[in-house]
Amino acid sequence: MSWQDTLKKWTSFTALDEKLLKQLNELTKNEKDLEDSFYKNLTFGTGGMRGMLGPGTNRMNIYTVRKAVEGLANYITDNVDDAHKRGIVIAYDSRYMSQEFAVEVARVLGAHNIKAFVFESLRPTPLLSFAVRHLKTAAGIMITASHNPPEYNGFKVYNEDGGQVPLKEATAIIEEVNKVEDELLVPVKSQSEIEEAGLLEWVGEAVDRAYLQELKTIQKQKIDNQVKIVFTPLHGTAYDLVMKGLAQSGFDSVDVVEEQAKPDPEFSTVSSPNPEEHQAFEMAIAQGKKKDADILIGTDPDADRLGVAVKDGKGSYQVLTGNQLGSLLLDYTLSQQDPNALRNGQVIKTIVTTEMGRAIASYYGVNTIDTLTGFKFIGEKIKQFESNDNHFLFGYEESYGYLIGDFVRDKDAVQAAVAACEVASYWKGKGKTLLEALDTLYARHGYYLEGMQSLTLKGKDGAEQIQSIMSDIRKQPFERLGGLDVIAVEDYQISERSLPLENKQEEIILPKENVMKFLLEDDAWVCFRPSGTEPKIKSYFGVKTNSAEKSKSLLEKVQSEVEDRIDTIINA
Template structure:
């Protein structure tokens, strides 16, 4: 019997199987293709946790796959952390299907081990979960969310005792514990009543929200007399049916922004996200209703947060009177310039800006013009959070961190990207420049004039199935074994291979060690501050290519970007043709 059939028989033959899941399996009992999809593998626990379509089967997210992950997490915590049972784990969840049920299943599973849990009574943003870990001093945090994935998805992110997402070493140890369990249907749990009777379940209401907002006064860059006055800025805000509405509104109140117009249709907590094609502020269609509202009220700035409120998109009016959506790179550089302009020079010498290796080099140019060092991490905010943790020990000063995919963090009281902090600070920054007679687009143009015109982009190729995996491997192997020395008439100056942890300096081929974790990523650094980076996706059957170019004008930069893309596409086509 096939492995998937054995797994299916185990599930359908279980008399105690959760009735909705049993009903789902019975409805497709003669559809072998569908059953194989549900049972041909287990959902994989990676560095970001676990994510999948909600439904029956080992390849779906359900109460049993949740229990299996948390059972492994409990073993990991008891083996690696101190005072686990008393310190406990804090659990939050967003507005997706089954989110609260999965949160309670998490508490039920941890309760068997005598581990106390703090569970929020209603939906909360991801950054608040990160803060709650630090606020309560728990050994870990669990966030039930699928971020901006389609409605049929849900997921689970695990946070360490510092409040950051698990780094690879931690995640690998958790995964090893998960894999020791061979039957997810037999994971023991306590009932909710038993948890409450044993005082292992503590319901959390507004205590953490209030404490989180009290921290906000430390992120402003304006003097107290300005901070305490009402700000003249017209704001439109949409939480895209997610979790950010209450905290963003309260945060804007703390910063004295009275004129906030919300997109009423998108305040509703809707797991179907009916008013958008995708609840992702990186995609411009997510701003459609916000723009309509913006034109009606003549808004200065539009804000959009993704469902779990760890990403922020911003749009501002251009000279033609229409709204332009800023890229994550553009907004991040505007933030850097604003922060450093308003930071005492005494703190700049030891200050650090953090960004990922696929984030714009304009950030480096801006920061260095203020004498501030930029530190690069691998892709993923967990690496930025871990760097902040190290600064607690070294005494270096964390000033700001961001990644190109709309993630920003101003203050380390949270250890994950925080769209609530970013939304409030975007408004403070826009209002400051409005008083100077400028828009954020005007300031961005000033940065380009001073630091060259930087343009970034990302392309990807989807290669599915077993053959796709081999093709992605072949591409990465080819660019390693036969490296570029020139791309689109630009000389290669450095090749950084993060899988082997080496940087090669050309043309002399001198080697340096990269002080970063191992990852299957290659970055080519080209002359005149141009670069590209290749990496397979960790969650999808794709290989991604990130590009960063700079030129004396926007036109020159865009032409260069097109040339780089063309050169890479041609190389990929040749590699794929050779392996067919």
């Protein structure tokens, strides 16, 4: 069916939602946007789906949500024991249409006689992961687009373990979603019908309290050295749980950026509600200077990512990278463990996360496991530990995602916020800021430095350009970068590691994914990965020398050479 035929199907659907019909009529004035809204189905990928709000099969709306839920309902009916009775728990963030989509999910599940547990107000993603395990539901759904711009929303699926669905499950769910022929005709029941039938139960604060009890277990020592904290939830979901978590851990000096404390789907005080981007900390930094704060903490809208800024010794604040904060959290977590607990303990990181983590873990005699990018792979590994002698100690990824306690199976900014403040308190007791603590780690392990370049290429043309970049890099792989020889080329799409200097190949024991990684001399590396949730291709970089200046210079050189190569491919 052409996009014009799909458009005609929508416009001739007499029961089309009035709000969407009005938007569709406006959209007819711009044929390019109209085509982009209908030229394909919004991709239901390995974790769910995410897209711009609006009418059309390539947009987030009640019909594309219903289609996704229909496929999921069919999957769990056939594959999860007692799925109808156990039900599905649903949470949502502060974005436009989040609560409405949560209710739509329940209405579709009701048509399948599957019980829905829906939070009565917005909640963080990690609480949804916890709720699946706590309520013992068959699955979980989080309505969120994480840190995407305001015009986006999304839909993430969690399995009965509380983790994002792994690849095998995801593939089966995707097949079921794709079997749904007409998103406009998915059966639903009314909200009143499912409430009366006991198929919709509103979830209150009982789950929050249970989570906060578990949160106590990650605290390593009593807080007796007060740090001054400034906290911003960036208009999202984190305020209540972070504030309660800090209070029960013993932190009394917490100032909130009030202008960013209330949920706001426009994220009106920031250009992007992403703690990875330094502009998101502008208000927190201004407030931190007034309060002479030791640490500034910021969470993204669904509270699964945490950013931190700390005093830099020059009267201002420096935003730590995800790799730097992860290294500090990891070192503290392992240093405070009973030595017996380190035995068979495992640290898990992704292939684009700093190698400093491996060096830190090795220092404490702990093994490090690499996974593909995405916390679902870390959650999957934790589940596997339940059937062997290994146990989880810490998991993280460079994109500001961390997990300390495995009562959650996804990255958890609430845990990370409380832990980061504890680490700051620990080092303050030793007379050091977190930056000075980081210098201690560099002196011990070497000066690791990482970078990331993200190129946004929207629409159909952009998708083709991203494919061209990956294809060209595969056909003509790098041999040298930054003056360093490539010693290994890892192509995760074919699960093969080539060692050009030794003229041999090895198998990569990880799931297949469209990723290329180049390992260079002296522990440097470069990795290329198209985003699975945004119209972007990301280039990741890591270097290591014996000084900050040398690492910075080498990183800039490698990044520049990669940028030139990508520009050449795009402009060819």
